Amino acid sequence: MKPAVGQLRPDGSLRHLLTLEGLGRERIERLLEQAQRYVCEIGGVAPRRSTLAGVTVANLFTEPSTRTRVSFELAAKRLGAEVVNLEVQLSSRVKGESMLDTVYTLEALHVDVFVIRDAEAGVPGLVAAHVDPHVSVLSAGEGSVEHPTQGLLDALTIAQSKGRFDDLVVAIVGDIRHSRVARSAWHALAALGVKELRIVAPEGLMARPGEFPGCRRIDRLDEGVRDADVIMMLRIQKERMSHTSLPDSDRYFAEFGLDPRRLALARPDAIVMHPQPMNRGIEIASDVADGPQSVIRTQVRNGVAVRMAVLESVIAGRSAAS
Ligand code: NCD
Numbered sequence: 361m362k363p364a365v366g367q368l369r370p371d372g373s374l375r376h377l378l379t380l381e382g383l384g385r386e387r388i389e390r391l392l393e394q395a396q397r398y399v400c401e402i403g404g405v406a407p408r409r410s411t412l413a414g415v416t417v418a419n420l421f422t423e424p425s426t427r428t429r430v431s432f433e434l435a436a437k438r439l440g441a442e443v444v445n446l447e448v449q450l451s452s453r454v455k456g457e458s459m460l461d462t463v464y465t466l467e468a469l470h471v472d473v474f475v476i477r478d479a480e481a482g483v484p485g486l487v488a489a490h491v492d493p494h495v496s497v498l499s500a501g502e503g504s505v506e507h508p509t510q511g512l513l514d515a516l517t518i519a520q521s522k523g524r525f526d527d528l529v530v531a532i533v534g535d536i537r538h539s540r541v542a543r544s545a546w547h548a549l550a551a552l553g554v555k556e557l558r559i560v561a562p563e564g565l566m567a568r569p570g571e572f573p574g575c576r577r578i579d580r581l582d583e584g585v586r587d588a589d590v591i592m593m594l595r596i597q598k599e600r601m602s603h604t605s606l607p608d609s610d611r612y613f614a615e616f617g618l619d620p621r622r623l624a625l626a627r628p629d630a631i632v633m634h635p636q637p638m639n640r641g642i643e644i645a646s647d648v649a650d651g652p653q654s655v656i657r658t659q660v661r662n663g664v665a666v667r668m669a670v671l672e673s674v675i676a677g678r679s680a681a682s
Contacts, residue, residue: 373677376488376497380508380547398665412441421477422448435667477501496674504538511544513666525552533560534594536567541635560584588626592633619645631655
């Protein structure tokens with residue numbers, strides 16, 4: 361779904377990040393290169409800059425989040441910004457104040473960047489369409505539509521492990537239908553020229569007809585992971601389903617869980633990804649999640665670096681435009 365508002369300023373710089381669709385290979389590559397400069401080994405001293413000094417970032421999350429919220433907060437702080445975190449369901453929104461009124465209040469308090477996660481499609485775009493021209497909106501996950509910074513961190517993780525995109529086979533596996541992670545990964549990886557993108561899911565969790573054009577649709581896990589270079593596992597998004605369509609966990613693991621036997625069907629140097637939170641024993645076996653081919657912790661680490669790059673990019677463009 362295209363956002364109601366453009367993401368770029370008239371001079372072509374990035375103002376909002378709502379979707380990776382149409383962002384283009386060059387801009388995505390530039391963001392990944394910039395993010396790579398902020399990557400820090402686990403256990404190392406995280407890099408700090410002051411490029412966001414004087415900038416205020418508000419995290420507005422109406423859905424639960426651990427990694428995304430914390431990494432946006434750390435990214436902003438490591439660039440010298442001030443950060444406010446609003447658990448919107450605990451604030452006056454429950455008293456009927458709309459998201460836009462909350463945003464206008466925060467704008468009056470000089471918030472420059474809104475980071476928004478919402479279960480409803482269209483909310484980040486709606487806010488982006490109403491904020492002042494100097495303000496930016498970054499999606500931190502929009503319903504089952506998109507999760508653009510997750511798509512970027514997934515692409516960065518693949519680039520670090522494989523060093524290339526063009527001859528890769530990437531299998532995205534699980535609840536494709538409800539996954540904003542899958543949609544953003546698809547936009548990023550298609551733009552970066554991945555050779556073969558597979559979406560692998562049982563019928564009820566497969567993308568609807570016409571969605572994910574250009575991807576190979578596969579309804580059996582063995583076939584889906586065979587000779588893959590990258591296997592991206594997804595959580596079953598129970599919160600986006602009616603109870604009747606919930607698959608039984610044991611049966612799901614038997615048919616669609618990534619275990620060591622199935623992983624052995626992929627290329628020997630295949631990497632295993634998962635955006636988390638993981639349901640161990642449902643979509644992924646613990647031996648695989650914690651095994652040598654897993655890059656799941658690397659994804660988390662890259663999340664901070666990617667969010668630093670995105671924050672810097674929207675603020676740099678603002679200074680240049682004013
Ligand atoms: C994902 C999300 O919220 O979309 N998690 C995340 O941001 N790392 C995936 C999920 O919830 O399954």
